[in-house]
Amino acid sequence: MKRRELFRPLVLVAGFAFLYVPILSMMIFSFNNSRLVTVWDAANSPTLKWYAALFRNEQILDAAWLSIRIGAMTATGAVILGTLAGLVLARFGRFRGRTLLSGMTTAPLVMPEVITGLSLLLLFVTMEQLLGWPAGRGVLTITIAHVTFTMAYVTVIVQARLAGFDDSLEEAAMDLGARPAKVFFRITLPLILPAIVSGWLLAFTLSWDDVVISQFVAGPGSSTLPMVIFSKVRLGVSPDVNALATILVVLVAAAVTVGALLMRRQEHRREREIQLAVAENK
Amino acid sequence: MSGSRTRQSAVSSRTRLTSGRMGPLWEWLFRIAPASWSEYVLQHWSGRAFVVAVPWLWLALFFLVPFLIVFKISFAEVRIAMPPYTPLIEWVSGQALAVKLNLANYTYLFTDDLYVSSYLYSIKVAAVSALWCLAIGYPMAWAMARSTPTWRSVLLLLVMLPSFTSFLLRVYAWVGLLKNNGPINSVLLALGVIDEPIALVQTDFAVYIAIVYSYLPFMVLPLYNNLEKHDPALLEAAADLGARPATAFLRITLPLSRDGIVAGLLLVFIPAVGEFVIPSLLGRTDQLMIGRVLSDEFFANRDWPVASAVAIVMLLLLVIPIMVFQRFQTRDLERGR
Structure with missing residues (x-):
C-alpha cells in the first residue's frame, strides 16, 4: 500500500513535467538576449527586447488580428450549428438521416487535416466554377472551413451535456403549454449554457491554432497568425516567436483558469438551488 | 395550417418538444416568401425538420460533397489550366456524353x-x-x-x-x-x-x-x-x-x-x-x-x-x-x- 501511495504522485509529477517543461523552457528563452535561441546569454539577460520587436512587427500584428476575427466568427457559427446538431442528436429520437448526421459530426474529430483541407479547397474551386461563389479565397473560405471542422467538437460537448439531463424539465414545460421555441430558450438553453460557452472557447482556440486547413483554403493576402508563424519557424527558430508564445500561454492560462473558476461557482450555485428546491418540496 | 396541426398532434410528446413552428422569425419568413413555397413548407415541414435540416445540410455540403469531389478529381488527368485537371464528362463532338475514368x-x-x-x-x-x-x-x-x-x-x-x-x-x-x-x-x-x-x-x-x-x-x-x-x-x-x-x-x-x-x-x-x-x-x-x-x-x-x-x-x-x-x-x- 505504501509503495502505491508513492507511485501515484510520482507518475503525476513525471507526466506533468513532460507536458510543461518544453513550454516553460520556451518562456524562459523569450527573455534571452542572444539571437541563438537556445544559448543563454547570462550577461545581458533577462531582456524584453524580443517583446519590443514583436510589437513592432506589423505582419504578425495584422495576422493576429485576422486570426482573432476569424476565430470569433468561426466560434459563433460553430456554436449555432453545433448546438442544433447536438440537440437533434440528443433529443430528436429516430429520424431519417440520423445515422448520417451522427457520422458527419464525429468523423471530423479525427479526420487528418490534410484531407479536410484538400477536400474543402476542391469544393470551393468547384463551387466558384459552377456558381461564381465564393469568389476567390480568403477570410470567408477560411471561416467556412473552420466552422465545419470545429462544429463537430461543439456538437459532442452539447450532446454530452444534454445526455446528462433527462428531459423531464422540458416535458413539464411542454405540458404547461410552452411552445417548442420557448422551451428551448427558457429551459434547454440555460441548462446547456456551460457547454455552449466551453464549445465557443474550444472552437475559437481550434480555429486560432489551425495551420494546415487554413493553408489550403486561404488566398493571397489572408495569412492567419499560425500560417505566418509556420513559415517563420520553417526557416529556423526565431526568438520573437518565443515571446509570442509566452504571451499566448499566459493569456490562455489566465483565461482558462478564470473561466473554470466562474463555471464551477455557477455549477455549485445551481446544484445548491436544486437541492433547496427538492428539500422544500419534501 | 391545419395540415401541420394534425401532424403535430399525431407525434408523441417526446418529439413534440422540438416540433412546431419557430415563432416570430419563422412567421416573418413565411410572410415574405412566395405563396406557393410557404404553403408547401407549412404542409410538409415543421420546425423540427428545419432544426434537423440546418446542420445536416451544412455538413452535407461542406463535409460530404467535398469528398465526392476529391474522389471525382482523383480520376482526372493533370493539365496546365485552371482548374489544373481534365473534366471527367465531356461532350464528344457535341453528340454524346463520354465519361473518361482515368485510373x-x-x-x-x-x-x-x-x-x-x-x-x-x-x-x-x-x-x-x-x-x-x-x-x-x-x-x-x-x-x-x-x-x-x-x-x-x-x-x-x-x-x-x-x-x-x-x-x-x-x-x-x-x-x-x-x-x-x-x-x-x-x-x-x-x-x-x-x-x-x-x-x-x-x-x-x-x-x-x-x-x-x-x-x-x-x-x-x-x-x-x-x-x-x-x-x-x-x-x-x-x-x-x-x-x-x-x-x-x-x-x-x-x-x-x-x-x-x-x-x-x-x-x-x-x-x-x-x-x-x-x-x-x-x-x-x-x-x-x-x-x-x-x-x-x-x-x-x-x-x-x-x-x-x-x-x-x-x-x-x-x-x-x-x-x-x-x-x-x-x-x-x-x-x-
Whole structure:
C-alpha cells in the first residue's frame, strides 16, 4: 500500500513535467538576449527586447488580428450549428438521416487535416466554377472551413451535456403549454449554457491554432497568425516567436483558469438551488 | 395550417418538444416568401425538420460533397489550366456524353516506391506514437482518477491547458529543445554522457516525441473519463477476497477501461497518420510522411489529381479505424456520461 501511495504522485509529477517543461523552457528563452535561441546569454539577460520587436512587427500584428476575427466568427457559427446538431442528436429520437448526421459530426474529430483541407479547397474551386461563389479565397473560405471542422467538437460537448439531463424539465414545460421555441430558450438553453460557452472557447482556440486547413483554403493576402508563424519557424527558430508564445500561454492560462473558476461557482450555485428546491418540496 | 396541426398532434410528446413552428422569425419568413413555397413548407415541414435540416445540410455540403469531389478529381488527368485537371464528362463532338475514368493516378501510386513507403512509414509512426501515448497516458489518467475531487479538477485543467495554447508553438518548443546547441544536448554534454552533440532533429525520435507530446491529452482525457467512473467497491471486494493490487488491476481495472483505451488509441492514431506540421518541422528529409507528400503534390507539383488519389487511398486506409471510433463515440454519448 505504501509503495502505491508513492507511485501515484510520482507518475503525476513525471507526466506533468513532460507536458510543461518544453513550454516553460520556451518562456524562459523569450527573455534571452542572444539571437541563438537556445544559448543563454547570462550577461545581458533577462531582456524584453524580443517583446519590443514583436510589437513592432506589423505582419504578425495584422495576422493576429485576422486570426482573432476569424476565430470569433468561426466560434459563433460553430456554436449555432453545433448546438442544433447536438440537440437533434440528443433529443430528436429516430429520424431519417440520423445515422448520417451522427457520422458527419464525429468523423471530423479525427479526420487528418490534410484531407479536410484538400477536400474543402476542391469544393470551393468547384463551387466558384459552377456558381461564381465564393469568389476567390480568403477570410470567408477560411471561416467556412473552420466552422465545419470545429462544429463537430461543439456538437459532442452539447450532446454530452444534454445526455446528462433527462428531459423531464422540458416535458413539464411542454405540458404547461410552452411552445417548442420557448422551451428551448427558457429551459434547454440555460441548462446547456456551460457547454455552449466551453464549445465557443474550444472552437475559437481550434480555429486560432489551425495551420494546415487554413493553408489550403486561404488566398493571397489572408495569412492567419499560425500560417505566418509556420513559415517563420520553417526557416529556423526565431526568438520573437518565443515571446509570442509566452504571451499566448499566459493569456490562455489566465483565461482558462478564470473561466473554470466562474463555471464551477455557477455549477455549485445551481446544484445548491436544486437541492433547496427538492428539500422544500419534501 | 391545419395540415401541420394534425401532424403535430399525431407525434408523441417526446418529439413534440422540438416540433412546431419557430415563432416570430419563422412567421416573418413565411410572410415574405412566395405563396406557393410557404404553403408547401407549412404542409410538409415543421420546425423540427428545419432544426434537423440546418446542420445536416451544412455538413452535407461542406463535409460530404467535398469528398465526392476529391474522389471525382482523383480520376482526372493533370493539365496546365485552371482548374489544373481534365473534366471527367465531356461532350464528344457535341453528340454524346463520354465519361473518361482515368485510373493512372492510382496505378502510379502503387508503382512509385515513394508513395508506398510514405504510407507504410506514416502508419508505423502513428501506431508507435499511439502506443507510447498509451504507455505514458494510462498511468497519468489512472493517477488522476484516484486523486481527491479538488485535485482532479485541477489536474484535468492542467492536462487540457497545453492544448488550449498553440499546437504549432508547442511543436516549435521541441525544435528549440532538440537542436544541436539546445538545452538537451548541453545538459548531456555537461554531464559527460556524450562527447559531442547528437543529432536529434530530423530523426524518427524527434517525430515520435513531438507527436506523443502534442497528442497526449487526447489519450489522457478519454482514459480519465473512463477510469473515473469505476466503482472503487470492486477493487475493495477484490482485496477482501485476497487479490493483490497488481492482480486486481489486471483483472478488473484494465478490462473495464477497454473502451477508453480504444478511444484514446484511435484519437491519436488517425490524425497522426496524416500529420503534416510535426514531420515538416522535425522529421527526416529522406523519408516523408504521407501528409507531407499530399501537400507537396498539391502545392509544389500542382498535380491535383495525384494529390486527390493520395487523399482517397489515405481515407481508405483509415476508414475502418474511423468507423470503429465512431461506434465507440456514439455509444459513449448515447449511454450518457
